[in-house]
Amino acid sequence: MTDFILGIDAGGTKTLGRLLHLASGRSWQLKMGSASLTNDYNNAAATLYQLISNLFEQARCTGDQVTVVAGVPGAGNLQLRKSLELHLAELCPQLWITTDAKTSVWGANNGQPVAVVALGTGSVGMRLEPNGEERQFGGWGFNIGDEGSGAILGKMAVREVLDEFDRSRGFASALAKAVTAVIGTDPANILGWLKHAAVNDFSRLAPLVLPLAANCPQAAKVFARYLKDVVELIDLTCLEVRLPIVILGGLAEGTIPHLPARIRQHIIPAAGTSVDGALLLAKKWRSGELEKTEPRL
Incomplete structure (x- = not known):
């Protein structure tokens, strides 16, 4: 041994x-x-x-x-x-x-029964049931899934900013100014950034969204989409079973206060x-x- x-x-x-x-x-x-x-x-x-x-x-x-x-x-x-x-x-x-x-x-x-939802660069739901069985939900990766993750939140922010540019030919919103400080304002530079952007590059944009959501309509729109994805992942992970819920990952702290009360009442701190x-x-x-x-x- x-x-x-x-x-x-x-x-x-x-x-x-x-x-x-x-x-x-x-x-x-x-x-x-x-x-x-x-x-x-x-x-x-x-x-x-x-x-x-x-x-x-x-x-x-x-x-x-x-x-x-x-x-x-x-x-x-x-x-x-x-x-x-x-x-x-x-x-x-x-x-x-x-x-x-x-x-x-x-x-x-x-090691006791629990439902865990991780909101980091990627996202995944996992539960440990009273009979010891484990089940995983989501976690399919950035290319096809990872809804509720930092990488997808960052990608949605970029998409919203590019939609703003297509509508107005400019970057006037607070979200657009924050994102273009990273990806650039010239279309050629943006295309270059998008060509080489990896999962972590999109994820690094996620923390820009939440601080702006209260006063920037574009950021609020993106955050609302993200929050909908998180709620769906939590509901899927807890489907047909009532367990304590733990939310993990870099986005957890900023997300938990915005979750519905029906979910928050079952959340416990991670042991x-x-x-x-x-x-x-x-x-x-x-x-x-x-x-x-x-x-x-």
Whole structure:
């Protein structure tokens, strides 16, 4: 049986890892850049390899001493997950690559039943039911889904600003001024930005919307669309079952006050993070209490 457990929460903007020595309780933590299999597999593989290697070096341990669980966006794609497991197999033989939704739902309520909706660069709903079954909702990625995410909110903001330009041949609104400070005002520059814009580029525009929504009609329009998407994702995640709700992610704090009262009354603070969930899964897997499984879609 291994002496250490390592929990990893990868994401579209940052990746966090915590290595724990079970006997002493001593821990080592490290934060690195983005690691999403969907958005950039090669970057994700390199980031995770470096993070794990650096933590092993800090703790002066080897891979055969550690049980590793990593929650990674895009891990629902079996081909990408298997490829990543192969890439990391020599470094850490006891490895479980799963979705960041799974690690989040296990951390949010200390492994107890809960519905979790994550509003970050991407979006996903996940619930852990009283019978121990897990179900995932959404999380299909930026190209076809991720409604209620920072990336889609940023994309909607750009679209609204371009609609304003098409109507008036200018950028007069507060939202337009904020967005064009990033993407430019000349149509040729905007087209250049759009050609090279990645998921994270759109996501970085999301924080511009909420502060303007109270006084800028264009920002209010975009935020209302975003909020509708979030409510639909929460309702879908909680369909046919009543569970406490945890809202996670960088957009959570600014979104919760605007949710309907029927949803807010069931929201509880998160008991732990996705890293905590990964560590809990690692501990249970290490002891034989839990087998490697993936959520039912």
